[in-house]
Amino acid sequence: ADVPQGPPAILGTCPLCQKDGIDPDSIVGVGAYRDDQGKPYVLPSVRTAEGKVVSEKLNKEYAGITGVPDFTKAAAVLAYGEGSSALDRLVITQSISGTGALRIGGAFLQRFFPGAKKIYIPTPSWANHGAVFKDSGLEVEKYRYYNKDTIGLDFDGMIADIKAAPKGSAFLLHACAHNPTGVDPTVEQWKEISNAIKDGEHYAFFDMAYQGFASGDTDKDAFPVRHFVEQGHNPCLAQSFAKNMGLYGERVGAFSVVCADAAEKKRVDSQVKILVRPLYSNPPVHGARIASTILNDPALNKKWLGEVKGMADRIISMRALLKKELENLGSKHDWSHITSQIGMFAYTGLTPQQMDKLATEHSVYATKDGRISVAGITSGNVKRLAAAIHAVKP
Numbered sequence: 239a240d241v242p243q244g245p246p247a248i249l250g251t252c253p254l255c256q257k258d259g260i261d262p263d264s265i266v267g268v269g270a271y272r273d274d275q276g277k278p279y280v281l282p283s284v285r286t287a288e289g290k291v292v293s294e295k296l297n298k299e300y301a302g303i304t305g306v307p308d309f310t311k312a313a314a315v316l317a318y319g320e321g322s323s324a325l326d327r328l329v330i331t332q333s334i335s336g337t338g339a340l341r342i343g344g345a346f347l348q349r350f351f352p353g354a355k356k357i358y359i360p361t362p363s364w365a366n367h368g369a370v371f372k373d374s375g376l377e378v379e380k381y382r383y384y385n386k387d388t389i390g391l392d393f394d395g396m397i398a399d400i401k402a403a404p405k406g407s408a409f410l411l412h413a414c415a416h417n418p419t420g421v422d423p424t425v426e427q428w429k430e431i432s433n434a435i436k437d438g439e440h441y442a443f444f445d446m447a448y449q450g451f452a453s454g455d456t457d458k459d460a461f462p463v464r465h466f467v468e469q470g471h472n473p474c475l476a477q478s479f480a481k482n483m484g485l486y487g488e489r490v491g492a493f494s495v496v497c498a499d500a501a502e503k504k505r506v507d508s509q510v511k512i513l514v515r516p517l518y519s520n521p522p523v524h525g526a527r528i529a530s531t532i533l534n535d536p537a538l539n540k541k542w543l544g545e546v547k548g549m550a551d552r553i554i555s556m557r558a559l560l561k562k563e564l565e566n567l568g569s570k571h572d573w574s575h576i577t578s579q580i581g582m583f584a585y586t587g588l589t590p591q592q593m594d595k596l597a598t599e600h601s602v603y604a605t606k607d608g609r610i611s612v613a614g615i616t617s618g619n620v621k622r623l624a625a626a627i628h629a630v631k632p
């Protein structure tokens with residue numbers, strides 16, 4: 239009886255556009271890929287894999303606590319790379335997509351991280367990071383990441399904050415396609431970040447929710463994770479297959495911990511199982527079987543990689559088109575950040591007031607922080623979007 243009313247939790251739905259009777263699928267606020275007709279996209283490789291899984295008439299028994307082994311093995315190779323030194327000393331568990339992986343990771347740090355039960359996340363970060371880690375019992379601190387004056391990376395601020403943190407702190411790093419800014423460090427900057435983390439004896443926790451989505455190349459997007467391993471870090475990692483396989487509702491992901499050696503791996507593995515068992519006992523099998531089929535069948539894997547590139551390329555071409563349309567309208571602002579940013583989102587630099595105007599005067603719905611989902615832009619709606627942006631920021 240005493241449960242208080244909470245604020246609305248947002249996921250994919252948009253109260254304002256529902257009120258206006260707008261199809262939520264046609265907006266640029268939702269963090270999900272749309273095809274050029276603005277429709278949800280089921281990857282052909284996923285359709286094929288699902289057909290195979292169904293035709294095998296497998297039983298519906300429980301998976302083990304850590305999930306479907308063929309899936310987790312292949313997920314590890316996808317992230318760390320074939321032949322990576324991490325693979326033999328890796329603890330990995332299937333998770334309820336990327337969010338579930340972060341939540342297991344949060345709970346693992348809460349239980350075993352030496353020193354302060356605290357994690358540093360970038361400013362800004364994916365809206366759910368703070369809540370996931372707080373609910374895991376960690377204190378959440380921020381490090382500088384985005385410079386709103388340059389609409390780019392605050393690299394000096396980021397390095398300074400890593401250096402200023404107490405020795406042995408935990409840092410959450412977006413491996414690629416930073417959400418919400420679309421601003422990623424360069425390869426050279428990642429090398430410096432790795433050095434700064436090492437100098438501080440800090441711990442890296444990677445969130446890789448968009449592998450393949452940033453550049454269209456899953457190896458290239460995994461560079462930071464692989465570089466850290468090569469440099470002797472033993473990071474942990476949350477992986478999601480929501481975006482790169484379009485398996486949003488199937489909830490397919492993995493949480494892994496790179497350990498120092500086999501003995502450490504054995505201990506960590508036992509504790510991950512102890513942690514997962516009372517959380518949800520064991521993960522669902524269907525989505526993992528689909529992902530596993532794609533990752534383990536060479537022909538299907540090749541087809542999937544082509545589809546990932548197709549999605550990334552469509553997003554990249556929509557960035558260019560939006561910028562061009564704004565320029566065609568005579569906008570004098572510098573919109574180069576739209577094409578230099580990476581991944582699903584563009585951080586437009588529009589103010590909350592301008593975003594309000596976009597919604598109320600132009601029925602263009604996105605989040606107040608100025609983030610628009612480029613994956614929701616189509617050749618059919620880009621002109622209208624550009625005109626609306628130009629009207630609120632002439």
Ligand code: PMP
Pocket residue numbers: 269334335336337338364412417445447477478479480486491
């Ligand atoms: N991390 C980041 C940075 C994200 O953007 C998302 C999805 N929006 C996730 C994790 C987790 O998504 P999911 O649980 O659907 O895999």
